Amino acid sequence: MPKIRDIAQICKSKNAGPFLVTIDILFEDPARYRAVKATGVINEALFARLYGVKESDVLLTPYDSANAFKATLPRLVPAGGIGDTDVYGAQQHAPLLDVEVPINL
Amino acid sequence: MKEYRLLSTSGILGYGYAEESLRIGMAREPHVIGADAGSTDPGPFYLGNGTSFTSRLAVKRDLRLMLIAARAAKIPCIIGTSGGAGGEPHLAWQAEIVREIAREEKLSFKMALIHAEPDREDLVARAEAGLTKPLANMPELDADRIRRAKRIVAMMGPEPFIKALDEGAEVILAGRSSDPAQWAAAAIRAGMQPAPSWYAGKMLECGAEPTTPKEPDCLLVTIRDDYLICEPPNPIRRCTPLSVANFALHENSSPIHHVEPGGLLDTSNVRFDIETERAVRVSGMSWTPRPYTVKLEGVELAGYRAITICGTRDPVLISQIDDYLDTHRAKVLAKAAAFGVSPDSYTMVVRTYGKDGVMAGWEPIKQITSHELGFVIEVVAQDQDTANAVIAMARTSMLHADFPERLCKEGNMAFPFSPSDIELGPMYQFSVFHTLAPKDPCELFPIEYETVRN
Numbered sequence: 001m002p003k004i005r006d007i008a009q010i011c012k013s014k015n016a017g018p019f020l021v022t023i024d025i026l027f028e029d030p031a032r033y034r035a036v037k038a039t040g041v042i043n044e045a046l047f048a049r050l051y052g053v054k055e056s057d058v059l060l061t062p063y064d065s066a067n068a069f070k071a072t073l074p075r076l077v078p079a080g081g082i083g084d085t086d087v088y089g090a091q092q093h094a095p096l097l098d099v100e101v102p103i104n105l
Numbered sequence: 106m107k108e109y110r111l112l113s114t115s116g117i118l119g120y121g122y123a124e125e126s127l128r129i130g131m132a133r134e135p136h137v138i139g140a141d142a143g144s145t146d147p148g149p150f151y152l153g154n155g156t157s158f159t160s161r162l163a164v165k166r167d168l169r170l171m172l173i174a175a176r177a178a179k180i181p182c183i184i185g186t187s188g189g190a191g192g193e194p195h196l197a198w199q200a201e202i203v204r205e206i207a208r209e210e211k212l213s214f215k216m217a218l219i220h221a222e223p224d225r226e227d228l229v230a231r232a233e234a235g236l237t238k239p240l241a242n243m244p245e246l247d248a249d250r251i252r253r254a255k256r257i258v259a260m261m262g263p264e265p266f267i268k269a270l271d272e273g274a275e276v277i278l279a280g281r282s283s284d285p286a287q288w289a290a291a292a293i294r295a296g297m298q299p300a301p302s303w304y305a306g307k308m309l310e311c312g313a314e315p316t317t318p319k320e321p322d323c324l325l326v327t328i329r330d331d332y333l334i335c336e337p338p339n340p341i342r343r344c345t346p347l348s349v350a351n352f353a354l355h356e357n358s359s360p361i362h363h364v365e366p367g368g369l370l371d372t373s374n375v376r377f378d379i380e381t382e383r384a385v386r387v388s389g390m391s392w393t394p395r396p397y398t399v400k401l402e403g404v405e406l407a408g409y410r411a412i413t414i415c416g417t418r419d420p421v422l423i424s425q426i427d428d429y430l431d432t433h434r435a436k437v438l439a440k441a442a443a444f445g446v447s448p449d450s451y452t453m454v455v456r457t458y459g460k461d462g463v464m465a466g467w468e469p470i471k472q473i474t475s476h477e478l479g480f481v482i483e484v485v486a487q488d489q490d491t492a493n494a495v496i497a498m499a500r501t502s503m504l505h506a507d508f509p510e511r512l513c514k515e516g517n518m519a520f521p522f523s524p525s526d527i528e529l530g531p532m533y534q535f536s537v538f539h540t541l542a543p544k545d546p547c548e549l550f551p552i553e554y555e556t557v558r559n
Contacts, residue, residue: 010347010351014356015146015356017358018145018149018535019241019242019535019538020241024354026350026354028347051467052466052469059358063354063360065372065375066354066375068350068354070360072359074242076466076467078535079146079149079535081407082483082485082532082534083465083483084148085463085464086463086464088147092464092467
């Protein structure tokens with residue numbers, strides 16, 4: 001089964017203000033995006049499981065215009081606070097890369 | 106067909122751009138040139154400390170070329186969120202660099218400085234009148250929170266820029282401003298529709314980020330009627346639907362609703378279409394006016410910080426690292442208490458690279474597979490002396506604490522630097538993140554005009 005790292009063109013994270021991190025997955029091919037969306041694999045529960053956050057804290061928006069999924073989570077520590085490990089929030093995407101998506105390539 | 110062209114030189118003033126990109130961009134005869142100089146992204150320190158996260162040398166280089174080009178073409182040059190954080194010291198720093206360049210290059214122009222650090226007691230009165238609202242789970246804004254902040258800036262919309270342009274300003278340096286506002290202002294003032302003008306601002310705020318290869322450089326946006334076209338001047342880059350869509354998701358919690366001063370930019374039905382091999386047309390956005398609000402950003406002192414950096418290559422230690430760090434914490438606690446520093450007067454955090462140094466509590470992989478581990482130890486205390494004392498004890502305890510089956514009896518850690526302890530000085534934290542409803546979009550942002558003549 002293909003993984004997100006095999007089928008997406010972009011998978012990235014970044015701050016959305018100092019209190020949130022936003023994670024995007026983009027596909028170049030609209031048909032592939034629609035196929036991934038149809039599997040339902042990319043949902044709030046996936047992010048809750050991968051990041052250990054509450055499902056109700058995940059704001060997930062499929063964005064058809066951009067062939068993209070966007071998930072926004074509250075940061076563990078506000079940017080630059082005591083114990084923060086990633087001030088820009090730019091390295092929080094990796095757990096998604098190995099998520100398997102049941103589509104045919 | 107009416108069109109309006111805007112040239113952004115880079116995502117952040119001082120990140121650099123190719124001089125050739127500026128030359129090609131200027132040959133397209135833009136109506137305005139500029140750059141956004143700021144962001145909260147580098148964290149709370151710069152707003153609190155009154156300094157820029159970019160260097161003076163790099164900022165001066167970027168600005169010099171822009172000012173020369175803008176004056177030669179007689180178009181306005183606009184800098185948003187001056188000095189990185191847009192407070193009073195940041196704006197003064199930016200203005201001083203501009204005056205210096207003007208002297209060196211014999212440039213003359215009317216300059217506008219738009220201030221964005223509102224009076225504290227005025228803010229208290231507004232908060233007490235119920236005109237502020239918290240964002241992102243912050244508590245309500247009260248007098249105490251406002252007064253204890255080190256610095257609070259308000260984020261301006263397009264109106265102060267429009268006012269400065271109406272007054273004939275040729276160079277505008279703004280304090281804290283909403284990233285797209287400086288661009289939306291110029292386009293809306295020229296009679297373009299708000300929706301594509303705001304969207305153009307979103308594209309321009311980070312220079313060439315909507316391009317591939319994605320690196321700091323220039324971006325040209327052309328607004329026509331109800332759509333816009335994004336194109337990088339630099340021939341090594343191009344805009345593709347993917348590169349533009351990627352940037353459309355940038356730094357926002359929602360890809361479809363963008364709350365801006367005075368309205369909501371709705372991008373649910375946006376289309377990204379190929380215009381040419383190197384340009385993308387974006388259409389389908391809409392703008393709905395809303396009651397006017399501006400965002401407030403503020404930071405307060407959280408303490409004073411010191412850090413130390415070290416690493417281990419010892420497999421016996423790596424195999425029991427969690428227990429070792431517990432032992433280490435207990436030793437630091439006891440020894441600090443012995444010299445009179447109680448456990449509740451400081452916070453110590455150990456980041457372990459090779460384990461979970463990047464993702465901390467979000468790291469799903471628990472097993473360590475690396476042959477070496479790196480550590481950054483952080484101590485925050487109410488004064489620098491205490492932070493320094495505890496970090497010194499944390500450093501020596503990290504080096505010398507005993508552990509079961511220990512072979513490396515002379516020391517557990519490699520320290521790369523002498524001195525090993527690094528004083529980071531004051532530490533700030535975001536304490537104000539609220540909206541404020543002003544009576545007038547310009548009332549919080551006084552404009553000062555200056556004739557620069559050389």
